[in-house]
Amino acid sequence: MENLNVYAPRLIPKEEAFAPGHRACIGCGEVLAVRLATKAMGKNVVVVNATGCMEIIASQIPNTSWNVPWIHTLFENTAAVASGVESGLKAMMRKGRIPQEEINVAAIAGDGATLDIGLQALSGAMERGHKFLYICFDNEAYMNTGVQRSSSTPFGATTTTSPSGKQSQGQFSWKKDMPAIAVAHNIPYVATACPSYPFDMMDKVKKAMNVQGPSYIQIFSVCPTGWRCAGDLTVRLGRLAVETGVFPLYEVENGKYKMSMDVPKLKPLTDYTKLQGRFRHLTPETLSQIEAKVVEKYNEIKAKANGEVCA
Amino acid sequence: MTKRVGMEVSIAVAEMVKMADVDVVAVYPITPQTHIVEHLAELVADGELDAEYIPVESEHSAMSACLGSSAAGARTFTATASQGLELMHEVLYVASGMRLPIVMTVANRALSAPLSIWGDHSDVMAVRDTGWIQIFNENGQDVIDNTICAFRIAEHRDVLLPVMVHMDGFHLSHVIEPMFFPEEAQVKAFIPPNNYPLPLHPSKPVAMGDFAPPFIYTEARWAQEENLRKSKETILAVWDAFAKEFGRQYKPVESYRTEGAKTLLFTMGSFSETAMTAIDKLRDEGLNVGLVRLRLWRPFPFEELREAVKGAETLIVLDRALSTGGPGGPVCSEIRSALYNENPRPKIVSFVGGLGGRDITIAGFEEIVKRGMALAVKGSGKEFEIFGVRE
Ligand SMILES: Cc1ncc(C[n+]2csc(CCOP(=O)(O)OP(=O)(O)O)c2C)c(N)n1
Ligand code: SF4
Numbered sequence: 001m002e003n004l005n006v007y008a009p010r011l012i013p014k015e016e017a018f019a020p021g022h023r024a025c026i027g028c029g030e031v032l033a034v035r036l037a038t039k040a041m042g043k044n045v046v047v048v049n050a051t052g053c054m055e056i057i058a059s060q061i062p063n064t065s066w067n068v069p070w071i072h073t074l075f076e077n078t079a080a081v082a083s084g085v086e087s088g089l090k091a092m093m094r095k096g097r098i099p100q101e102e103i104n105v106a107a108i109a110g111d112g113a114t115l116d117i118g119l120q121a122l123s124g125a126m127e128r129g130h131k132f133l134y135i136c137f138d139n140e141a142y143m144n145t146g147v148q149r150s151s152s153t154p155f156g157a158t159t160t161t162s163p164s165g166k167q168s169q170g171q172f173s174w175k176k177d178m179p180a181i182a183v184a185h186n187i188p189y190v191a192t193a194c195p196s197y198p199f200d201m202m203d204k205v206k207k208a209m210n211v212q213g214p215s216y217i218q219i220f221s222v223c224p225t226g227w228r229c230a231g232d233l234t235v236r237l238g239r240l241a242v243e244t245g246v247f248p249l250y251e252v253e254n255g256k257y258k259m260s261m262d263v264p265k266l267k268p269l270t271d272y273t274k275l276q277g278r279f280r281h282l283t284p285e286t287l288s289q290i291e292a293k294v295v296e297k298y299n300e301i302k303a304k305a306n307g308e309v310c311a
Numbered sequence: 312m313t314k315r316v317g318m319e320v321s322i323a324v325a326e327m328v329k330m331a332d333v334d335v336v337a338v339y340p341i342t343p344q345t346h347i348v349e350h351l352a353e354l355v356a357d358g359e360l361d362a363e364y365i366p367v368e369s370e371h372s373a374m375s376a377c378l379g380s381s382a383a384g385a386r387t388f389t390a391t392a393s394q395g396l397e398l399m400h401e402v403l404y405v406a407s408g409m410r411l412p413i414v415m416t417v418a419n420r421a422l423s424a425p426l427s428i429w430g431d432h433s434d435v436m437a438v439r440d441t442g443w444i445q446i447f448n449e450n451g452q453d454v455i456d457n458t459i460c461a462f463r464i465a466e467h468r469d470v471l472l473p474v475m476v477h478m479d480g481f482h483l484s485h486v487i488e489p490m491f492f493p494e495e496a497q498v499k500a501f502i503p504p505n506n507y508p509l510p511l512h513p514s515k516p517v518a519m520g521d522f523a524p525p526f527i528y529t530e531a532r533w534a535q536e537e538n539l540r541k542s543k544e545t546i547l548a549v550w551d552a553f554a555k556e557f558g559r560q561y562k563p564v565e566s567y568r569t570e571g572a573k574t575l576l577f578t579m580g581s582f583s584e585t586a587m588t589a590i591d592k593l594r595d596e597g598l599n600v601g602l603v604r605l606r607l608w609r610p611f612p613f614e615e616l617r618e619a620v621k622g623a624e625t626l627i628v629l630d631r632a633l634s635t636g637g638p639g640g641p642v643c644s645e646i647r648s649a650l651y652n653e654n655p656r657p658k659i660v661s662f663v664g665g666l667g668g669r670d671i672t673i674a675g676f677e678e679i680v681k682r683g684m685a686l687a688v689k690g691s692g693k694e695f696e697i698f699g700v701r702e
């Protein structure tokens with residue numbers, strides 16, 4: 001504890017780019033991630049925010065939590081808006097209309113805004129090679145509109161549009177592998193992160209800001225409201241997602257995979273699922289089917305990393 | 312000094328955008344807008360225009376990228392038509408609601424289905440209420456002049472609104488016309504540097520696009536409405552300044568041979584030139600007719616319209632779009648409502664024609680006027696007449 005008091009302030013800047021007083025639910029993992037990620041971004045940044053929980057909870061006229069320049073326009077166009085901001089600043093600096101300096105552009109969006117409705121705009125912006133960081137806050141559903149499924153919702157989870165019932169086990173499809181889609185765009189930096197591992201997450205944000213070109217980070221963001229779990233489990237559930245292999249932490253630098261931490265022996269999936277109402281209806285058979293898939297996916301990524309793990 | 316050049320109008324538009332020294336061009340190709348964006352790409356590739364050219368993957372992203380660059384304070388241009396304009400639809404409202412001075416050329420084209428690449432005003436009418444300033448043009452000269460004016464209007468401190476410069480697809484976009492070209496220095500002097508008041512920049516953080524609960528939404532919309540209406544003052548001032556500098560005067564409503572006319576024909580866009588010839592012929596026949604062209608579509612020029620139709624007994628309005636299942640011609644229904652409380656009130660006859668690139672000849676306009684005059688007397692019992700349709 002003494003050590004933490006000494007080191008923590010050095011590791012995490014005190015200044016808040018994202019101020020308290022917003023309307024997020026108690027225990028919101030997404031807002032925790034936003035707060036820490038913006039600390040890692042520093043002051044020389046313009047944030048472009050998609051419609052979704054993070055926009056709605058923090059920007060009700062006449063208030064805002066944002067202490068850095070921030071723009072929200074629509075749900076599905078965040079990457080395109082970010083590419084406009086980046087290009088505008090670049091052109092004006094080149095033409096001497098504003099001082100030459102390093103200004104980063106960070107687009108932030110939910111999983112729905114990223115994997116579903118905004119995928120085309122994101123693909124375009126990544127392909128064109130704009131220098132910007134895109135963060136997807138992945139809480140595995142459309143939370144802002146009342147917990148509807150997205151293509152990031154895990155198999156078997158109940159949402160309001162993938163309810164379990166006599167003819168349904170909940171979400172019918174497997175989670176879309178968005179980081180792989182980002183990697184397929186040959187961008188210099190892709191990573192997964194989780195605020196339960198704050199230093200890892202912030203390091204990745206800093207790293208992403210410094211690459212020349214697009215970078216993509218998918219941040220696992222526990223949503224107690226949508227997942228029907230206790231608000232004080234947020235950090236623990238994030239850890240369990242990593243420890244069970246549900247959400248592996250890794251980086252892909254210039255196409256090269258690297259595990260961010262080693263999980264020598266994955267914990268049983270049920271350690272993770274049993275704490276959440278969204279999985280409560282699942283039978284042991286379905287759970288083991290899901291677990292098999294989780295392990296398979298985990299090993300796939302580990303194989304890509306070739307056993308390489310960060311120090 | 313200005314010089315006279317013969318050039319395709321689309322190429323000329325791109326040349327004006329270059330003279331306006333835009334910072335960002337974000338575009339997606341669609342017929343009949345393509346020549347504008349291709350030529351801009353060339354100008355950037357050849358180093359003649361120092362701008363970021365963003366070849367986006369859709370029109371939705373084109374307008375979205377424009378939001379970003381304009382909010383950062385960059386002078387921003389795009390162009391589109393038809394399906395592209397419709398794909399932009401929701402983004403257009405954001406551009407005006409957030410007071411972003413984007414300039415866009417629209418090469419007006421019909422909408423699918425059935426697919427038609429040819430000109431009419433269906434695309435415009437669908438974006439009528441998006442809060443943009445909208446200017447119509449009759450010929451290449453009008454288009455390039457108003458492209459220049461559009462930047463000065465949009466970026467003016469009292470306006471800060473996006474502007475659409477309309478030109479009819481093919482009828483204007485693809486014709487080679489003689490035009491007076493300004494000097495680049497003249498254009499640069501005419502359009503002061505963009506000085507967006509609160510751009511996105513870390514030196515002074517602003518929050519743009521916050522959400523509005525019911526206690527403030529009405530006020531926000533009302534402020535936007537007042538601002539758009541008031542922009543007419545600046546539009547008029549810019550047109551006057553343009554006339555002083557370049558010698559050509561534009562007005563919200565323009566009249567042709569309307570002195571003493573009892574019957575007025577209304578048009579918008581490139582058809583106006585053909586209509587003028589028809590009016591000349593009808594005048595020669597001794598008919599007491601004139602032509603009124605609507606140049607400023609938004610903000611709608613109510614006062615100028617009422618002034619322009621004073622003394623007329625019959626108005627015949629030709630629309631190049633169809634408000635399906637509704638009043639027929641959208642322009643006509645606006646004119647009707649603008650004049651409903653006037654006393655005396657002219658009889659108004661609505662024609663819809665020229666859809667999907669269908670030409671209306673001089674003889675066609677003569678027929679429209681004559682039929683319109685007859686219908687005004689005996690009444691048709693219909694909301695509108697469709698011109699030239701094979702039943
Ligand atoms: C074009 C459009 N379609 C639908 C919506 C409604 N909508 C707003 S936010 C949202 C879901 C957001 O989900 P996600 O991106 O995952 O963010 P979260 O709220 O979960 O953080 C939806 C469906 C919208 N604003 N715009
Ligand atoms: S619904 Fe979920 S993501 Fe949205 S604010 Fe609440 S906890 Fe956070």
Ligand SMILES: [Mg+2]
Pocket residue numbers: 110111112137138139140141142143
């Ligand atoms: Mg979500």
